[in-house]
Amino acid sequence: MGEHRGGSGARGISKGPILVVVLIVLIVAGFFGWEALSNRIDDQGQQAAGTCVEGNKTLDVTADPSIAPQVEELAKRYTQTSPVVRDHCIAVVVHGAPSASVSTALEAGPAAPWDDAALGPRPSLWIPTSSFELAPLSGKAVINGDPRSLASSPIVLAAGPETAAALAGAASSWKSLPSDLTVALPVGSTETSMAAQAIAADVADAGAGPVTTDQAKSAQVNAALSARALQFQSLPTPPSSTAEALGALSAGTPDSVKAVPATEQSIAQSANTAMTTYSPAGATPVADYPAVIVSGSGIDETASRAAAQFADFMREPNQSQLFVGAGFRVEGQDLPDLGAVSPAKISSTLKPASAETAAALGDIVANPVSPRSATILMDTSASMGTDDGGTTRLANVASAVNTQLGRSPDASDIGLREFSTGTDGKPSERILVPGGSLSEPNRRATITDFLNGLRAGGKTSKYPALASSYKAAVDGFDAGRVNSVLLITSSTPDESTTTRAELLSAIAAAGNPSRPVQVDVIVVGAGDDVSTLQDVSDRTGGTLVRVDSTSDPALAAAVTKMLS
Structure with missing residues (x-):
């Protein structure tokens, strides 16, 4: 007879499948647990950034007075967005200072004294009138990256309506302006420097430039610029600045200037019916208001990044419309409404000359032959x-x-x-x-x-x-x-x-x-x-x-x- 198993003996269950199931459960639980922990860490990081764990930081911006009001308004808007850069809460403060003065101070280097009272704190972002003022800073390790324009305005001649009509009728260029037309050339003015380069380019047949040092030192350029400068300096009381010259022209001051090189925007803003504009034939110098991120001692990565972000903010279409409303031109936007002043037609834009060339031309204007x-x-x-x-x-x-x-x-x-x-x-x-x-x-x-x-x-x-x-x-x-x-x-x-x-x-x-x-x-x-x-x-x-x-x-x- 065959033998049978005893009734008390239970059939065995294999442990292998049970262990596999348990392991899978643990892995799945661990995955979801890690995801939850990771998300929590990210949330904590975002909360830390949002609360500026590194504290508050002021971004000092210096802008030429001609554009400072608009930059200041945009700074308020930007600050109201509660910007955070590298765990710092950023607040933008704008200071107005003449471009030429800031350029000279930056050229002196970070070790040179800085006049806070006159210029405001050393800026992380600088907005000068024009790229013409950047030439002296070339090779000085002062500029971080390639400055880009925020807004622009061409340099034209402010003149009385009759004078402007006569110039237009003769299609006068920078070199063919009438010899009896007294043009304002105050020494040290940015507009004077740009106009001098335009005259030199026209006299030297340099087209859109840039004017070279040899051309600047030529007898022809010296004679043309000297004649203009001598005529201006022979006035009983030559205006000491472009603003003063515009005031004299606007008031019809006798024995004073009859034409003033100035930005189209500044002339239009004067809202004076006794003054209009004429754009001389030839290459036109343009005040392009570049956003210059400044490098050097005391300017850290956070400040540089904040400067770049604020500059980008000002270029946003909704923000840059503020410049257009003030009479500036902005790339991609319609021409500004200048009231009685017709926007100048620019056939070509004059390229800025080197620092050496600009200095040579400035010397002629200051010391005409x-x-x-x-x-x-x-x-x-x-x-x-x-x-x-x-x-x-x-x-x-x-x-x-x-x-x-x-x-x-x-x-x-x-x-x-x-x-x-x-x-x-x-x-x-x-x-x-x-x-x-x-x-x-x-x-x-x-x-x-x-x-x-x-x-x-x-x-x-x-x-x-x-x-x-x-x-x-x-x-x-x-x-x-x-x-x-x-x-x-x-x-x-x-x-x-x-x-x-x-x-x-x-x-x-x-x-x-x-x-x-x-x-x-x-x-x-x-x-x-x-x-x-x-x-x-x-x-x-x-x-x-x-x-x-x-x-x-x-x-x-x-x-x-x-x-x-």
Whole structure:
């Protein structure tokens, strides 16, 4: 018989499937538990950011006064959105300060003193009038990224309706503005700098630019800008700023400016029916109000990010409409309503010049070269052959004079003489180039060739040479301009037989009040002759400048001053 299992023995259940089920349950529970924990951590992180765990931070913004009111309003709007940057609650504070002043302060570097009273705190975001003001900051590690425009307004001429109509009828360009039109060019004004570059670009046929340094230093550009600057500076009371010039024009002040380079927006905002605009033909300089994120000491990553975010906020269509409403142009938006002023048509936009070029043009505006009749009297005695910085004194002087000749207007009359003693030991004076207009073909080249060919030798005979040149200048007096003799000599005492008393007597005898000729003197080094030459200069209304070395920039500055 077969055997059967006992009734008390239970059938066994395998443990493997049970363990698998339990494991799956634990995994699923763990997954959902981790998700819940992760979400909780994220929520806590967001709550921490929303409550600014790093505290409050002020974003200091400096804007040119011409756009500061709009930037300030946008700053209030932005702050009201409770912006958070890197766990900081951001509040924007706007300070108004002239662009030129801020540019100069930033150019000085982070170690230089900062005038909080005049400029506000050192900004993390700066909004100047134009990219033209950024040129001096190139290579200074001051700007973070590439600045982009917030709004813009072209530089045009504010003028009376009749003047503007006449300019439009003649289709006047920057270089062809009427010679009797007094244009405001206050030194240091941003608008002056931009207008000067526009004039230079037109005169030099540089198109939309940028104007080069060589073009800025050319005789043609110097003559055109100098004529404008001299005309403005000859006013009884030249306005010291663009705003003051607009005020004088608006008030119809007699013997004042007749045209003022200014932004289209500022002219329209004046709401003066006695003033309208004219946009000269040619490339137009534009105030593009770039948002400049400033880098340097004291400006951290949080400030830089906040500056970038605020700039982006101001560019949003709903926000940038505030600029349009104030008369500015904004890319992507309709042209602003300028009231009685018609928006200028811009055929091409002038590119900003380099800092060096802008400085050269600014120097012309500040120190314009006036047409004059001048005799240049060069000391070629052995004392001028002394090595001075690697070349001779004479070579350095020749270089400085040549440079100034390139700047002098064609209307100037220039002659060249030299002196020393001859081989016989007697005073020798030679007329190398008789006086004549620089407009004559090859005159500049002829003077340059003679200057470069001068060689030092012999003794100095400055007294008889100066007396002779002065008498010739008085006899050949050219009315309607400054007449002068420019003596460039070493401080070595005169070695001729002419005495101090005889020189002063000769100058007095040749002088004629109705034919004023001034004697200007540049003396190299220190010596006993300086007092005598100072007397001659004083008695004729001239100027004496002493330089220690001909390799010093002071020489070029003196030559420029005395031939301008």
